[in-house]
Amino acid sequence: MKIIQLVPELNSGGVERGTLEIARALVAAGHESVVISNGGRMVAQLEAEGTRHIQLPIHRKSLSSLWQIRPLRKLIQQEQADILHVRSRIPAWLTHLALRKIAPRDRPILISTVHGFYSVSRYSEIMTRADRVIAVSDSVVEYIHQNYPACPTDKITRIYRGIDPQEFPHNYQPSQLWWQKTLAEFPQLEHKIWLTLPGRITRLKGHESLLQLVSLLKDRFAIHGVIVGGAHEKKQSYLEELQTRVTELGLSDHVTFVGHRSDMREWLAASDIVFSLSEKAETFGRTTLEAISVGSAVVGWNRGGVAEILNRCYPQGLVEAKNEDALLQVVEGLLSNPQPPAPVHDFQLSQMTDQTIALYAEMVRLRNSL
Numbered sequence: 001m002k003i004i005q006l007v008p009e010l011n012s013g014g015v016e017r018g019t020l021e022i023a024r025a026l027v028a029a030g031h032e033s034v035v036i037s038n039g040g041r042m043v044a045q046l047e048a049e050g051t052r053h054i055q056l057p058i059h060r061k062s063l064s065s066l067w068q069i070r071p072l073r074k075l076i077q078q079e080q081a082d083i084l085h086v087r088s089r090i091p092a093w094l095t096h097l098a099l100r101k102i103a104p105r106d107r108p109i110l111i112s113t114v115h116g117f118y119s120v121s122r123y124s125e126i127m128t129r130a131d132r133v134i135a136v137s138d139s140v141v142e143y144i145h146q147n148y149p150a151c152p153t154d155k156i157t158r159i160y161r162g163i164d165p166q167e168f169p170h171n172y173q174p175s176q177l178w179w180q181k182t183l184a185e186f187p188q189l190e191h192k193i194w195l196t197l198p199g200r201i202t203r204l205k206g207h208e209s210l211l212q213l214v215s216l217l218k219d220r221f222a223i224h225g226v227i228v229g230g231a232h233e234k235k236q237s238y239l240e241e242l243q244t245r246v247t248e249l250g251l252s253d254h255v256t257f258v259g260h261r262s263d264m265r266e267w268l269a270a271s272d273i274v275f276s277l278s279e280k281a282e283t284f285g286r287t288t289l290e291a292i293s294v295g296s297a298v299v300g301w302n303r304g305g306v307a308e309i310l311n312r313c314y315p316q317g318l319v320e321a322k323n324e325d326a327l328l329q330v331v332e333g334l335l336s337n338p339q340p341p342a343p344v345h346d347f348q349l350s351q352m353t354d355q356t357i358a359l360y361a362e363m364v365r366l367r368n369s370l
Contacts, residue, residue, distance in 0.1 A: 001360055002032040004081040004108070006091035008059035011040035014286055015087050015115050018161060018352075022085075023051040025353035034079060036072075036091075058091045065090060066097075073098035076108065082364050085111045089118065092126045109363045114140050116283055117304075120147045132363055134159050134356070136284050137305040143283075157359055160308075161284050162352035167265070168293035170343040174266040182270070186256055192224035193335065196271035198264065198287050199278075201231035201239045201257075206277025208245070209324065215249045216328055221335050225251070228267050230260030269294040273334055276300030277327075285309050293344045297334055299327070314341045 003026055005019050019035060020042060026033040027050035034052045037043075038059040046053055054075060058068055072094055076084065086092040092112055099107050113134040118124035127133070128144055128151035135141045135158045144151055174182075183190050195214060199205045207227060214225040231239040239257070246255050261267055264287070268274055274291035276282070281304025288306050291298050292313045300306040301321040310318045316339055319327045 001026075001083065001364055002034070002079070002081045003083045003085060003360060004034045004036060004076075004079060005085045005087060006058060006095060007035065007037045007087045008090055009038045009040045010035070010042040010046065010053075012042070014161070014284075015113075016040075016042055018113075018115075019087060020046055020049070020051075021349060022353060022356055024049045025357060027051060029357060031357070034081065036075065058094050061090055065094060068094055069097045073101060077102065077106075081108045083111055083360050084108045085113070085360075086127075086130070087113050087115065089124060089126055092130075093123075096126055096129065109367055111359070111363065114144060114283075117143050117281065131155070132157060132359065134359070136161050137308055139281060139304045139308065140283050157355075159352060159355045159359070160347050161286060162347045162349040163286065163289055163293060164349040165293060165344065168290050170293065170295055171340075172265065172269045172294040174270055178263070178266050179270075182266075186258065188253065188256060189224055189226065191222065193222055193273075194226045194271040195223050195273050195275065195331070196226040196228060196267065197275045197277065198228045198268065198291075200229045201227075201235050201242070203238060204279045205229075206275070206279060207242055209277045209327065210275060211242075211245060211249060211251060211255065212324060213328060213331060214251055214254050217331065217335070218251070218254045223254070223335070225255035226267070226271065227255065227257045228259075228261055228264070265290065265294065268296055271296050272338070273297045273299055273331065276306045278306075280304075281321075282306050289313070289344070289347050292341045295340055297339060297341065299330055299334070309347065312346050313344050 007019050010016050023033045023035060023046060036054045036056050038057045039055045043053050056068060076098060084095055086095050110130040111132050112127045112130040114127045115136055125148055128148040133156045135156055138158060141156055141158050144156060197210045210225055217223050246252060268291040274296050276285055276288045283305050285306035288298050288300055288309050298314055299317040300310055302318045303321045319330050
């Protein structure tokens with residue numbers, strides 16, 4: 001088969017990582033893999049792993065993107081792919097408009113993946129207007145049913161995202177060198193119980209809940225709040241707001257902002273409890289899965305994709321959404337009686353890639369049988 005995936009850019013993020021993972025699996029299985037995007041840091045890796053990249057500016061949320069419809073249509077006609085797989089709304093709209101002037105019998109099969117709980121609108125609805133729609137969790141399937149009832153149930157396929165257990169092995173331990181470098185940079189973390197909140201510095205990630213937790217527990221346990229994640233330049237004011245809040249709560253010696261980190265696996269493995277406290281439900285919760293996989297306890301709100309992961313892999317970490325008293329109670333229990341997770345057998349990367357490629361093959365068989 002020949003598969004073309006379309007994404008806005010290839011710089012960073014879960015959608016982009018998923019694109020590379022599917023591309024790698026396609027090449028390994030002997031298929032032809034092509035990705036169309038505006039480019040980015042991950043292109044070199046993509047091409048090194050055997051996928052052809054075509055650069056086209058299909059990333060801008062502006063009317064100027066309409067100029068890309070004709071070049072995209074020309075590419076689609078030239079490439080003669082079996083499958084077009086759109087993973088974001090702007091590429092989905094441009095692809096939809098480009099296909100209009102191609103005869104139905106000559107069009108590739110169109111597959112979309114709904115990665116997010118997008119704002120409900122006609123603009124977002126485009127992700128449900130494909131020959132087959134992949135949802136990354138049961139929560140996303142429910143979101144589609146509730147908000148886009150015109151999308152037939154039999155067109156939706158749930159395929160969980162997954163991680164590589166070799167990359168996040170059970171009971172993984174950071175190297176001695178990593179510990180030396182990290183404790184040299186952050187000596188306040190030594191001999192402490194790490195309560196870690198990973199993720200970008202935004203109002204949606206639940207940092208205030210972590211600060212409240214640390215303030216209530218710091219006098220009874222040798223804990224330290226560790227906030228792993230950078231702040232975009234537009235979010236600097238919120239970062240300063242959080243730092244002010246730390247001072248107001250008297251937590252300057254009990255909370256550390258470590259900024260953006262490329263060694264996230266090490267930070268997750270070094271943590272005693274990792275938190276998922278987002279203000280809005282997450283569609284999947286990859287960091288939650290990575291933390292459990294390396295053997296760290298995870299505590300998170302009982303909603304969205306995070307709840308699906310915790311229910312299967314670490315149910316003792318589930319907390320009623322936004323119930324701060326219940327959160328305190330669960331964390332107190334885990335600090336008094338630590339319960340390390342068992343090895344993770346669900347949500348494997350190989351399951352995600354196998355199921356996606358099987359879906360591609362099924363759609364091609366169906367088309368060829370008509």
